[in-house]
Amino acid sequence: MSLPEPTQRPLTQHVDHNREAYNLAEYEAHGGYESVRKMLTELSPSAGLELLKASDLRGRGGAGFPTGMKWSFVPMQSEAERLANPMQKYIVANADEMEPGTFKDRVIMEGCPHLLVEGMIVGAAILQATTGYIFIRGEYIEAAEKLNRAISECREKGWLGKNILGSGWDFDLHVHTSAGRYICGEETALLNSLEGKRATPRAKPPFPQVSGLWGKPTIVNNVETLANIPNIINYGAEWFKGLSLTEDAGTKLYGVSGRVNKAGCWELPMGTTARELLEVHAGGMRDGYKLKTFLPGGGSTPLLLPEHLDTPMDYTHIGKIGSRMGTGTMIMIDDQVDFLGALKNLEHFFAQESCGFCTPCRDGLPWVEKTLDKIIRGKGTSADIEWLDRATVNLNMGFTFCAHAPGAMGPLESALKYFRAEFETRIKLHHSETV
Amino acid sequence: MTEIDTQLVAQLTEQETQEILKLASHYDYPQAASIEALKIVQHYRGWVSDESLQAIAKLIEMSAEELDSVATFYSLIFRSPVGNNVIMLCDGITCWMHGCEQLKNCLSEKLGIDYGETTPDNQFTLIPVTCQGACDRAPVALKNMKLHTELNESSVLALTTLESQNRLGGSK
Numbered sequence: 001m002s003l004p005e006p007t008q009r010p011l012t013q014h015v016d017h018n019r020e021a022y023n024l025a026e027y028e029a030h031g032g033y034e035s036v037r038k039m040l041t042e043l044s045p046s047a048g049l050e051l052l053k054a055s056d057l058r059g060r061g062g063a064g065f066p067t068g069m070k071w072s073f074v075p076m077q078s079e080a081e082r083l084a085n086p087m088q089k090y091i092v093a094n095a096d097e098m099e100p101g102t103f104k105d106r107v108i109m110e111g112c113p114h115l116l117v118e119g120m121i122v123g124a125a126i127l128q129a130t131t132g133y134i135f136i137r138g139e140y141i142e143a144a145e146k147l148n149r150a151i152s153e154c155r156e157k158g159w160l161g162k163n164i165l166g167s168g169w170d171f172d173l174h175v176h177t178s179a180g181r182y183i184c185g186e187e188t189a190l191l192n193s194l195e196g197k198r199a200t201p202r203a204k205p206p207f208p209q210v211s212g213l214w215g216k217p218t219i220v221n222n223v224e225t226l227a228n229i230p231n232i233i234n235y236g237a238e239w240f241k242g243l244s245l246t247e248d249a250g251t252k253l254y255g256v257s258g259r260v261n262k263a264g265c266w267e268l269p270m271g272t273t274a275r276e277l278l279e280v281h282a283g284g285m286r287d288g289y290k291l292k293t294f295l296p297g298g299g300s301t302p303l304l305l306p307e308h309l310d311t312p313m314d315y316t317h318i319g320k321i322g323s324r325m326g327t328g329t330m331i332m333i334d335d336q337v338d339f340l341g342a343l344k345n346l347e348h349f350f351a352q353e354s355c356g357f358c359t360p361c362r363d364g365l366p367w368v369e370k371t372l373d374k375i376i377r378g379k380g381t382s383a384d385i386e387w388l389d390r391a392t393v394n395l396n397m398g399f400t401f402c403a404h405a406p407g408a409m410g411p412l413e414s415a416l417k418y419f420r421a422e423f424e425t426r427i428k429l430h431h432s433e434t435v
Numbered sequence: 436m437t438e439i440d441t442q443l444v445a446q447l448t449e450q451e452t453q454e455i456l457k458l459a460s461h462y463d464y465p466q467a468a469s470i471e472a473l474k475i476v477q478h479y480r481g482w483v484s485d486e487s488l489q490a491i492a493k494l495i496e497m498s499a500e501e502l503d504s505v506a507t508f509y510s511l512i513f514r515s516p517v518g519n520n521v522i523m524l525c526d527g528i529t530c531w532m533h534g535c536e537q538l539k540n541c542l543s544e545k546l547g548i549d550y551g552e553t554t555p556d557n558q559f560t561l562i563p564v565t566c567q568g569a570c571d572r573a574p575v576a577l578k579n580m581k582l583h584t585e586l587n588e589s590s591v592l593a594l595t596t597l598e599s600q601n602r603l604g605g606s607k
């Protein structure tokens with residue numbers, strides 16, 4: 001089968017909510033699994049890795065780390081070594097999707113499960129991995145069922161199993177359904193969880209690429225990241241870079257939620273502005289509501305203001321204005337929302353989801369929530385604001401074992417920067433009442 | 436296995452045992468199936484009792500204490516009984532902006548229970564859950580793990596009508 005013409009929407013071209021997701025035969029008829037064929041018959045693992053590096057693909061799970069560079073740390077065997085005695089290596093899809101406000105990986109897994117499966121097989125072919133797992137949050141039952149169906153079809157057809165396409169390479173893939181807890185999405189906590197343990201993060205180094213699942217080399221990537229790989233292999237790095245409006249390559253699954261007219265998730269060129277997302281795709285704010293502030297990419301990304309709407313939504317540009325693109329799913333907060341209440345809602349989430357392993361996070365986050373609550377109830381003092389200021393230092397990068405607590409400080413620190421007056425007003429009210 | 440071990444494992448049904456062993460075969464170490472094993476038992480029984488926990492632990496070669504430390508870590512594993520129907524209301528940021536607290540009050544009033552409680556007739560348990568990845572359809576809830584979206588006061592109350600079937604459980 002020859003490849004169809006490349007598309008502008010490689011991740012969602014086959015997603016259509018008005019029909020069932022493609023089965024294997026339908027998916028193959030649209031060029032599905034051609035990237036695996038190409039990888040196994042035309043390209044060496046190192047050529048595949050070079051393509052990935054050249055594509056400038058960056059991780060879509062939140063941090064935007066260059067995928068090719070991440071993969072280059074995985075130890076590789078020569079063809080002869082591998083055929084004689086293949087090294088046990090794992091590839092894992094992070095389908096935990098628990099960042100508040102994020103609903104993009106679901107779209108791929110429910111809308112085109114074969115794309116993720118293909119991404120994992122072709123990725124595994126590059127890494128010469130032996131087993132793959134899709135680590136999916138427990139509530140995504142429909143997605144897990146669809147992925148399991150896609151995997152069985154692939155086993156039957158020979159895209160999974162022994163000696164795939166006569167290459168001498170064996171690979172199998174399993175779905176692992178989780179049971180709650182946001183921290184499972186942190187990649188080293190995810191590995192502990194996959195091993196059947198409590199999901200507490202691991203110290204790095206060693207990095208998972210060298211010593212991951214059961215101490216073996218392991219790659220963990222977000223669903224959207226992996227879903228990009230088949231078409232990079234099919235159509236090349238230049239094509240992938242050409243999809244974007246800015247230097248960060250590819251397309252992006254963006255989302256908008258909040259009191260807007262048409263909340264949703266759309267695949268658009270990387271670098272689309274927040275304004276286009278809000279005004280064109282989401283149809284603007286609902287009548288009677290004005291945009292006050294927004295979280296550009298999930299609950300842990302620092303707040304931005306309406307004046308930032310024209311910034312291209314990519315890792316580089318959003319980074320330059322003091323926030324992070326995160327997952328690219330924006331949460332719009334309007335002028336009628338009780339702003340401090342919204343902030344407390346976020347900090348409650350982070351406090352509850354702390355894994356409890358390190359003290360600043362385990363003890364500090366509930367205290368942040370309590371302090372916000374005190375201020376909201378009109379019982380706060382200026383010392384409480386100062387305490388929150390200190391928390392944004394002491395619970396931040398370098399003081400905690402993983403990025404969970406620093407993530408919680410994103411919205412808090414930016415709220416204190418942009419909306420300090422709201423904190424102060426609530427305190428002054430209290431003061432004038434008590435004096 | 437010794438006779439006592441066999442008796443312990445016999446706490447589980449044949450179906451549960453087979454499903455757990457099948458999942459355990461996906462990993463080099465059977466312990467990796469711990470969370471999924473707990474979910475299988477919960478799927479059939481609604482929750483995980485001490486007896487079930489000990490049986491699973493034996494089956495996948497873990498100590499019961501270790502398995503309990505896992506079971507109590509994960510929020511979707513229930514170590515105490517729940518009602519025949521579990522309603523989980525999303526309290527994530529977008530659902531919060533879309534009035535999930537009012538929905539919670541409606542449910543609480545109708546059922547006479549707060550979060551974490553079960554109705555005296557054992558029909559309903561009410562639990563808050565984190566963002567369900569469906570914020571474009573907020574506010575949302577899960578009833579017996581099935582997603583209900585774009586809820587309002589009347590549709591959330593409709594969740595309290597009884598269907599005799601399905602207890603809570605994850606996918607297997």
Ligand SMILES: Cc1cc2nc3c(=O)[nH]c(=O)nc-3n(C[C@H](O)[C@H](O)[C@H](O)COP(=O)(O)O)c2cc1C
Binds near residue numbers: 060094186223
């Ligand atoms: C607390 C926490 C939760 C996370 N949750 C997720 C998640 O649900 N999904 C995800 O893909 N990445 C999540 N991450 C990021 C992962 O640690 C990791 O960076 C990512 O899976 C790497 O894949 P990528 O390079 O393809 O983005 C989380 C990180 C932290 C600190």
Ligand code: SF4
Binds near residue numbers: 400401404
């Ligand atoms: S920062 Fe929080 S989530 Fe991360 S290891 Fe410490 S306690 Fe656990």
Ligand code: FES
Binds near residue numbers: 528569575
């Ligand atoms: S906040 Fe409720 S589904 Fe995301």
